Amino acid sequence: MKIQSVCFRRVLYQYFEPFTISLGTHEEQENIEVAVRLEDGTEGWGEASALFVISGETPQMLEKMEETVKEMIVGKDVEGYMNLFSITQNLRATPSIKAAVEFAIIDAFCKINCIKPYQFFGGAKNKLETDKTVGIEDLQTTLSKVKRIYNEGFKKIKIKVGRDVKGDIERVVRSNEIAPDASFVVDANQGFTPKEAVYFIKALADESVNVDVFEQPVFRYDIDGLRFVRWNSPYPVAADESVFTKYDALRVIKEDAVDVINIKLMKSGLSDALAIVQIAQAANVKLMIGCMGESSLGIRQSVHFAAGTGAFTYYDLDAHLSLKEEKFRGDFIQEGPFILLD
Structure with missing residues (x-):
């Protein structure tokens, strides 16, 4: 055809x-x-x-x-x-x-x-649990949004950080207090120096914050800095912007710089994403599936890919929940944090 x-x-x-x-x-x-x-x-x-x-x-x-x-x-x-x-x-x-x-x-x-795309990719799962993201806000706005998300049933919450180390520490620690049963992904989007990143993440550990992943703490090309953070972090460290292609994935793994790789189809396409899955699995590196600014039409791509391969430990597929859409066009059901495929 x-x-x-x-x-x-x-x-x-x-x-x-x-x-x-x-x-x-x-x-x-x-x-x-x-x-x-x-x-x-x-x-x-x-x-x-x-x-x-x-x-x-x-x-x-x-x-x-x-x-x-x-x-x-x-x-x-x-x-x-x-x-x-x-x-x-x-x-x-x-x-x-x-x-x-x-x-x-x-x-x-x-x-x-x-057949459905998730069946094409392997049919491993038909249900995912995503986090929901809070951007960089002042303390009170952050806490208000965390509380709202937590009350919506999300037990996995991503908090953006990277502009103010001490302010970010307070935002995350206080968020942990008001959402005690939640776990957090803290995502700096390259915002910290390696030393700032280590200071930040150790401060969260000192307060017993339930962190799943510390994501992209340093500048994307600073692989030495990323490795430094990884080896001085009490929590798993993820590469996001540092990994676009399968060659990037191979490099950060060979450099022993990550515990987790965040695959975004918008960075890699399907073909490289499939290769990154294979590379990560061979190296025993965990995977997160992430998104950019997709609508429901676009987020379905990552939903089917992640569910079908069954290769992911962490799911960050919430972009469509932040956009005003005239019509929902995903072929999945959204029930709070749960995404279901038939």
């Missing part, structure tokens, strides 16, 4: 509330929807969602990739998806488009074969 056409559509979403991380504040998100249409009319869908401060991509840049993608894959057989994935390696400079195109191909393949 050959690919007849590819169509891109640019969509603007507003956040319910401004969302701040160490790299900046975001009030809106522009994504690119990708539709791959087969000869019989079957359509597969994907979504590209990028942040310039992380991947160097802009919506304008992504939108202009439409003709390039058409030249690459139109007329090719969707059932030869591995051959198509070899071609899409040429999209590595725009990894979110790579992800959207690759998922749209798999989505179309699954539809003509009457």
Whole structure:
């Protein structure tokens, strides 16, 4: 079954509330929807969602990739998806488009074969439990949001840090007090120096904060610094922005710099994400599945990938919960922190 056409559509979403991380504040998100249409009319869908401060991509840049993608894959057989994935390696400079195109191909393949994408990826699970994220806020706003999320039933909470070491310590410690049965991911988005990161995380340990993962504490290219934090942290340390490709994953593992790798399809595409899973499993490194600013259409990509492979210990799939959408377009059920696939 050959690919007849590819169509891109640019969509603007507003956040319910401004969302701040160490790299900046975001009030809106522009994504690119990708539709791959087969000869019989079957359509597969994907979504590209990028942040310039992380991947160097802009919506304008992504939108202009439409003709390039058409030249690459139109007329090719969707059932030869591995051959198509070899071609899409040429999209590595725009990894979110790579992800959207690759998922749209798999989505179309699954539809003509009457299976769900998570079954294609292995069918390991059909239920996930995600965390929910609190951005960088003042103390009282942080505590108010943590309490609200906790009361919504989320027992895994991510807190963004990285701008004010002492203030961040107080925010996390106080959050632990008001959500005593929760566990936390603390995510610095490259905001700390290695010494600041160690000071911060040891202060949380001194207060017996229930931390699952300390995520991307230092600048993405500072692998020596990342290793320093890992070997001086009482909690597992994760690489996020330090790992886009399978080669990045191999490097941080060889450098003994991480306990966990956060795979985001928007950074890696499906093809590299599959390779990173294999590399991490071979090295006994745990995995987190994360997201950027995907809508429900886009978050389904990571839901199916994570559930199907069953390779992940930590789930951070909450971007769609922060965006104003006219219509929910995920093919999953959201029940508080639980994501269910039929």
